[in-house]
Amino acid sequence: MPVISYREALNQAMREEMERDPDVFIMGEEVGHYNGAYKVTQGLLNHFSERRVIDAPIAEMGFAGIGVGAAMVGLRPIIEFMTFNFSLVAIDQIVNNAAKIFQMSGGQFNVPIVFRGPGGPAVQVGSQHSQSLESFYANVPGLKVVMPSTAYDAKGLLKTAIRDDNPVVFIEGETLYNSTWEVPTTEYLIPFGKADVKRVGQHVTLIAWSKMVWTCLDAAKELAKDGIEAEVVDVRSLRPLDHDTICSSVAKTGRCVIVEVGWPVAGYGAEVAYQVQRACLDQLDAPIERVTSDDVPMPYAKNLEDEVQPQIKDVIAAVKRALYLA
Amino acid sequence: MVAVQMQDDLRRVLDDDGKVLLGAKVPQVSDEMLHKIFDTMMLTRIMDDRMMRLQRQGRLGFYMKSIGEEASHFAVAPLRPSDWVFPSYREQGAWFWRGYSVTDFVNQMFGNEKDPVKGRQMPVHHSANWLNLVSISSPVGTQIPQAVGAAQAAKIMGKDDVSMVYFGEGTSSTGEFHVGMNFAGVWKSPCIFVCRNNGWAISVPREKQTAAKSFAAKAVGYGMPGIRVDGNDILAILQVTNEAIERARAGEGPTLIEALTYRVQGHSSSDDPSVYRDPKEPEIWERRDPLARLRGYLKQRGLWSEAAEGEISERHNQAITDALAAVDTLGPPPVESMFDDVYEHMPWHIAEQKAWVMSQERTKSPHYHH
Numbered sequence: 001m002p003v004i005s006y007r008e009a010l011n012q013a014m015r016e017e018m019e020r021d022p023d024v025f026i027m028g029e030e031v032g033h034y035n036g037a038y039k040v041t042q043g044l045l046n047h048f049s050e051r052r053v054i055d056a057p058i059a060e061m062g063f064a065g066i067g068v069g070a071a072m073v074g075l076r077p078i079i080e081f082m083t084f085n086f087s088l089v090a091i092d093q094i095v096n097n098a099a100k101i102f103q104m105s106g107g108q109f110n111v112p113i114v115f116r117g118p119g120g121p122a123v124q125v126g127s128q129h130s131q132s133l134e135s136f137y138a139n140v141p142g143l144k145v146v147m148p149s150t151a152y153d154a155k156g157l158l159k160t161a162i163r164d165d166n167p168v169v170f171i172e173g174e175t176l177y178n179s180t181w182e183v184p185t186t187e188y189l190i191p192f193g194k195a196d197v198k199r200v201g202q203h204v205t206l207i208a209w210s211k212m213v214w215t216c217l218d219a220a221k222e223l224a225k226d227g228i229e230a231e232v233v234d235v236r237s238l239r240p241l242d243h244d245t246i247c248s249s250v251a252k253t254g255r256c257v258i259v260e261v262g263w264p265v266a267g268y269g270a271e272v273a274y275q276v277q278r279a280c281l282d283q284l285d286a287p288i289e290r291v292t293s294d295d296v297p298m299p300y301a302k303n304l305e306d307e308v309q310p311q312i313k314d315v316i317a318a319v320k321r322a323l324y325l326a
Numbered sequence: 327m328v329a330v331q332m333q334d335d336l337r338r339v340l341d342d343d344g345k346v347l348l349g350a351k352v353p354q355v356s357d358e359m360l361h362k363i364f365d366t367m368m369l370t371r372i373m374d375d376r377m378m379r380l381q382r383q384g385r386l387g388f389y390m391k392s393i394g395e396e397a398s399h400f401a402v403a404p405l406r407p408s409d410w411v412f413p414s415y416r417e418q419g420a421w422f423w424r425g426y427s428v429t430d431f432v433n434q435m436f437g438n439e440k441d442p443v444k445g446r447q448m449p450v451h452h453s454a455n456w457l458n459l460v461s462i463s464s465p466v467g468t469q470i471p472q473a474v475g476a477a478q479a480a481k482i483m484g485k486d487d488v489s490m491v492y493f494g495e496g497t498s499s500t501g502e503f504h505v506g507m508n509f510a511g512v513w514k515s516p517c518i519f520v521c522r523n524n525g526w527a528i529s530v531p532r533e534k535q536t537a538a539k540s541f542a543a544k545a546v547g548y549g550m551p552g553i554r555v556d557g558n559d560i561l562a563i564l565q566v567t568n569e570a571i572e573r574a575r576a577g578e579g580p581t582l583i584e585a586l587t588y589r590v591q592g593h594s595s596s597d598d599p600s601v602y603r604d605p606k607e608p609e610i611w612e613r614r615d616p617l618a619r620l621r622g623y624l625k626q627r628g629l630w631s632e633a634a635e636g637e638i639s640e641r642h643n644q645a646i647t648d649a650l651a652a653v654d655t656l657g658p659p660p661v662e663s664m665f666d667d668v669y670e671h672m673p674w675h676i677a678e679q680k681a682w683v684m685s686q687e688r689t690k691s692p693h694y695h696h
Contacts, residue, residue, distance in 0.1 A: 062505030069475020105453035
């Protein structure tokens with residue numbers, strides 16, 4: 001099976017879906033001639049045309065709204081945000097319009113649109129480029145929110161997103177574009193609402209999504225040296241959430257550590273914790289642990305940036321607390 | 327305060343009495359179309375009057391009248407049914423012109439079981455996909471880039487359909503106006519921007535919205551023509567929209583039309599304009615009433631009679647009375663319907679909320695349940 005990058009997997013997903021359905025088009029800043037700020041749309045303009053790979057003026061509010069309008073009249077736009085931090089400029093179109101038009105119109109107008117682009121902290125880009133906004137979007141009925149951690153998941157989930165008849169917020173890991181994974185050459189789709197067990201273990205369940213899945217896998221390797229076998233559950237789809245996979249893992253291990261790179265207060269991990277305690281209270285042998293970024297805007301200096309974000313050592317420490325080893 | 331004077335660059339065909347101005351070019355409009363516009367304008371005014379009275383009686387929570395601005399609603403008249411219209415919230419005539427029924431309109435006001443939007447939207451926030459009329463959104467201006475999106479979609483699909491978007495002059499201060507106009511200018515989108523300049527954005531007068539000479543003047547910065555038209559002159563409206571539609575269909579790009587009109591009454595049923603504006607101002611504009619001017623024109627053409635107008639008035643009043651009588655026999659939307667249409671397919675957590683609500687006789691579900 002070929003091993004390809006996360007970036008290439010996303011590119012393949014868009015290329016295949018644009019081949020399959022002439023109603024799919026992509027629009028954003030630099031997506032055409034420049035091949036995307038992160039080169040995710042590499043070669044698409046040459047392969048398709050300016051009619052379907054559209055370089056937009058610099059205004060997220062504009063191309064998000066244009067995408068919503070085009071979706072309402074029957075097309076399936078993919079809107080690329082150079083980073084999800086800039087989606088805040090367009091949030092009225094995403095939250096007040098895309099998420100609500102199907103409901104407000106009594107089911108008359110659906111909005112099959114994908115808002116995609118990188119999110120979460122990269123490396124030393126400061127507070128306005130480092131935010132994890134999934135908790136904002138996961139709060140909104142009408143949206144679907146997915147965050148793949150691997151190239152395999154990225155391709156299968158993006159293809160599903162493009163075919164979905166609802167607005168999908170598809171947040172890519174900014175530091176994951178060069179990460180590689182085995183991706184089959186034959187077509188596959190990954191349904192939303194299905195978490196994935198990325199590592200099997202019996203002592204503790206680590207729940208994470210996007211970049212934090214990798215941090216958890218690294219932490220699990222370290223823990224294994226001490227004989228602690230961690231199960232790593234990749235949420236993948238935040239809205240809808242796969243309740244069953246998560247809760248059956250915690251029911252098995254009896255310990256739960258939720259790791260997210262976003263802020264702690266009203267963060268998505270709190271919702272996961274609520275669901276886990278509701279379903280698994282009798283199986284839990286320790287309080288649920290959360291590992292998050294510190295509750296501050298992201299600083300620029302490398303030492304401070306590292307300090308703010310969850311590190312492998314933080315995950316290990318939380319696991320040890322959950323196992324009463326600390 | 328005195329009303330803003332008509333300006334030289336204003337496109338007009340009719341004078342304030344409905345007489346054709348000397349040297350004015352009269353657009354080609356069939357007698358049948360003129361009759362239909364008059365009929366629909368009458369319906370719009372009668373509906374507004376009846377609904378506002380219901381609001382005052384406490385039967386409706388909210389209403390927004392369009393009296394005095396109705397001519398601008400008929401900018402949609404020269405469009406084809408396949409063209410898209412993105413309305414604001416004060417173009418009732420555009421809905422009726424496209425075939426929105428009195429029954430649907432009234433049921434939407436009440437948000438009842440026959441409401442086309444299932445009791446989910448405030449009054450006057452209609453939605454009619456079957457008429458290519460797009461759902462009205464409360465945050466002003468979001469429909470502007472969306473209309474450009476529909477116009478671009480037509481280009482992507484290889485159709486020569488156009489889209490038309492309505493907004494008030496207050497909305498021209500929003501970012502959405504700027505981005506929508508800018509994208510349409512850059513891409514030469516087949517989109518017609520209709521700015522209903524009615525002088526007031528709730529209590530904020532037009533001179534507090536812009537330092538530009540006019541709203542039409544803003545078009546220059548976006549590389550498109552800006553046309554200022556007497557918004558109470560139906561013939562002038564038809565003339566400039568015909569030109570704009572022709573340009574758009576021919577691939578020559580968008581047009582901004584500023585329809586100069588006046589909000590004779592309050593912004594909505596929740597507003598009292600007497601606290602912020604001179605009561606003489608609306609009086610001046612009542613003399614330029616678009617319905618009276620169209621009536622005057624029809625009279626001169628021998629196309630109007632008191633009996634015919636009486637029949638129109640009676641027919642529309644009766645239709646509204648019938649629709650209201652039917653309302654009394656209709657129930658509210660079923661509770662279980664509120665979980666529909668959040669998504670195309672109901673996800674598990676909404677299905678569980680629904681099951682809980684339906685089993686608990688109105689108690690609130692303990693968050694969602696598994």
